[in-house]
Amino acid sequence: MKKFKKNIPTVFIVLTVLLTLFYCGNKNINQVAQNKIIKERPNVIYIMADDLTTQAISAYGGIYKDIAPTPNIDRLAKEGMLFNDVLCTNAICGPSRAAILTGNYSNINGYYKNERGGTFDKTKWTFPQEFQKNGYQTSLFGKWHLGTEPQGFDVFKYHNSAGQQGHYWNPIFNENGKDVKEKGYSTNLSTDFAMNWLEKDRKQDDPFLMVLQYKAPHRPWEPDTKYEKLWDDIEMPYPSTFNDTYEGRELTAGDTEMTMDYFSRRDMKLETPEHLKKDWKNRLSWEFYGAKRGEIVQPENMSAEEGKKWRYQTYIKDYLACVKSVDDNIGRVLKYLDDNNLTENTIIVLTSDQGFYLGDHGFFDKRFIYEESLRMPFIVRYPKKVKAKTVNEDVITNIDFAPTLLDLADINTEEQMQGNSFKPMLLGETPKNWEQEMYYHYYEFPYWHHVQPHYGIRTQKYTLAHFYYNIDVWELYDLEKDPKQMHNIILDPQYTNVVANLKIQLKGLMEKYENNKSLADFRKITDTDFGAIVENKSGEPSVQDIITNNKK
Numbered sequence: 001m002k003k004f005k006k007n008i009p010t011v012f013i014v015l016t017v018l019l020t021l022f023y024c025g026n027k028n029i030n031q032v033a034q035n036k037i038i039k040e041r042p043n044v045i046y047i048m049a050d051d052l053t054t055q056a057i058s059a060y061g062g063i064y065k066d067i068a069p070t071p072n073i074d075r076l077a078k079e080g081m082l083f084n085d086v087l088c089t090n091a092i093c094g095p096s097r098a099a100i101l102t103g104n105y106s107n108i109n110g111y112y113k114n115e116r117g118g119t120f121d122k123t124k125w126t127f128p129q130e131f132q133k134n135g136y137q138t139s140l141f142g143k144w145h146l147g148t149e150p151q152g153f154d155v156f157k158y159h160n161s162a163g164q165q166g167h168y169w170n171p172i173f174n175e176n177g178k179d180v181k182e183k184g185y186s187t188n189l190s191t192d193f194a195m196n197w198l199e200k201d202r203k204q205d206d207p208f209l210m211v212l213q214y215k216a217p218h219r220p221w222e223p224d225t226k227y228e229k230l231w232d233d234i235e236m237p238y239p240s241t242f243n244d245t246y247e248g249r250e251l252t253a254g255d256t257e258m259t260m261d262y263f264s265r266r267d268m269k270l271e272t273p274e275h276l277k278k279d280w281k282n283r284l285s286w287e288f289y290g291a292k293r294g295e296i297v298q299p300e301n302m303s304a305e306e307g308k309k310w311r312y313q314t315y316i317k318d319y320l321a322c323v324k325s326v327d328d329n330i331g332r333v334l335k336y337l338d339d340n341n342l343t344e345n346t347i348i349v350l351t352s353d354q355g356f357y358l359g360d361h362g363f364f365d366k367r368f369i370y371e372e373s374l375r376m377p378f379i380v381r382y383p384k385k386v387k388a389k390t391v392n393e394d395v396i397t398n399i400d401f402a403p404t405l406l407d408l409a410d411i412n413t414e415e416q417m418q419g420n421s422f423k424p425m426l427l428g429e430t431p432k433n434w435e436q437e438m439y440y441h442y443y444e445f446p447y448w449h450h451v452q453p454h455y456g457i458r459t460q461k462y463t464l465a466h467f468y469y470n471i472d473v474w475e476l477y478d479l480e481k482d483p484k485q486m487h488n489i490i491l492d493p494q495y496t497n498v499v500a501n502l503k504i505q506l507k508g509l510m511e512k513y514e515n516n517k518s519l520a521d522f523r524k525i526t527d528t529d530f531g532a533i534v535e536n537k538s539g540e541p542s543v544q545d546i547i548t549n550n551k552k
Contacts (some may be wrong), residue, residue, distance in 0.1 A: 008417045035352035041207045041409050045347040048142055049326050052352035054377045056323045063237045072331035076350050080381030081390040087397050091354035091366045091373045093145055096398055101126040103402035103417030107515040113444035118530030119147030125415050126539050127402035128152035131209040134411045137202050142190035144211040146258050157193045159215060166215045168222035176260050181523040184525045185224045189205040191329040198336055216322040220266050223321030233315045241484050244361040248488040258449040259366040260308045268297050268314050312359050346406055347382040367451040369465045386426050395436045396422050418513055436460050439509035445469050445526050453526050457506040464502040468519050
């Protein structure tokens with residue numbers, strides 16, 4: 001007994017050591033297993049061009065596909081899935097970006113409009129933060145345009161001039177908190193930053209999320225030097241709705257400042273007089289002449305029809321030339337993935353913040369619930385899981401992007417999002433309970449472009465919209481019979497029941513998304529000045545102030 005008692009401490013020590021070794025060994029094994037899971041997760045490259053529209057991408061067809069093809073974007077479609085019915089919940093840059101990042105509508109994320117639209121609340125959760133938290137390297141290059149410094153990125157370098165709108169040439173970027181002026185063309189520069197990070201700065205064996213967001217092809221549509229005269233010797237074709245008279249839509253589509261009559265001297269690339277180049281106030285007044293009603297910019301001795309066509313030709317050639325540079329630079333990214341054996345396990349998303357009008361209905365810009373601005377280009381390539389040369393026709397919205405990207409990366413989150421993952425569609429099967437309709441709401445008025453605030457429902461067959469700020473107008477379009485939306489059939493007795501049912505569905509969606517407010521409340525949002533997108537430290541008036549001669 002004494003001997004046994006004497007050896008108790010020795011036995012206890014041995015057991016403790018063995019248990020400790022076992023625990024540590026298991027812990028190390030679990031850590032190794034966890035690290036392996038993280039390393040096997042797919043890389044994600046999210047590419048978003050600003051104001052890129054399906055009409056400008058040859059994979060979607062259209063009248064420019066043979067004149068201005070986009071071979072690198074088309075390659076993504078050939079090797080992945082092209083989506084035909086991805087829709088924007090609020091077709092304007094900042095609010096769309098906020099919806100994409102948060103997975104929530106404007107009324108939840110708080111970002112309703114661009115003009116005096118405030119800043120995006122940087123304390124809000126965004127999907128890059130979740131990637132970062134789950135072991136991903138994260139980076140952002142190019143355009144941010146939300147008035148704050150990005151959150152959830154290990155490194156960032158974004159446009160930080162002109163209210164974060166940026167400039168095409170020799171732009172200022174915010175690089176991890178410090179402004180740096182770069183020399184060159186912004187589309188090429190943004191890709192240069194991305195390539196440098198991919199090649200040199202990231203950990204080569206760990207998964208990454210890279211967000212690459214181009215300024216192009218946003219206004220003022222300044223092409224790279226090598227593409228400035230690319231189509232000088234041809235006349236671009238005109239959309240079939242170019243000469244829309246807006247019959248039956250006089251107070252909505254017919255009362256905007258986004259027709260071919262509203263291009264400025266800057267848009268038309270007219271040379272600023274030498275004596276104004278150092279006089280910023282008078283220079284801007286001169287350059288932005290044409291943006292107000294009654295200011296028509298065109299060469300002398302042209303008829304109204306000739307002037308309209310001249311403005312369109314200048315605009316469309318510059319726009320498509322900007323797209324060409326975007327396509328070229330996407331090609332650079334694809335080549336890097338190919339050369340470094342990363343293609344198979346990298347998800348690439350190609351999209352825009354909304355659609356855009358390329359002379360359709362005689363318009364440029366976006367904002368409306370009408371198809372050209374509502375529909376977003378959206379292509380996903382993921383060779384490991386997404387079948388090549390596939391096309392999806394389901395109704396999907398931009399609030400669905402965040403949950404889908406997280407789902408594809410097998411990242412679970414407790415964050416509540418209004419959007420839903422469409423990963424099943426990428427794998428080839430649409431869930432039976434997937435909703436094939438969406439709720440739309442645009443709030444900004446009158447700047448820019450004088451588009452009436454409106455909300456509505458878009459199904460696979462119909463568009464119903466209510467324009468409400470200082471008018472009370474409903475519109476209905478049968479997308480099967482009238483895909484160009486030229487005929488407002490809201491008063492057609494054949495559609496009485498359709499209208500009634502759509503209004504019930506619309507109300508249900510507004511309740512679901514917690515935005516079933518009164519018209520007075522909606523108008524209050526439009527009237528509210530949320531402040532400048534970014535602080536104007538210089539004291540200079542904004543471009544809008546100069547255009548309206550109404551300094552705020």
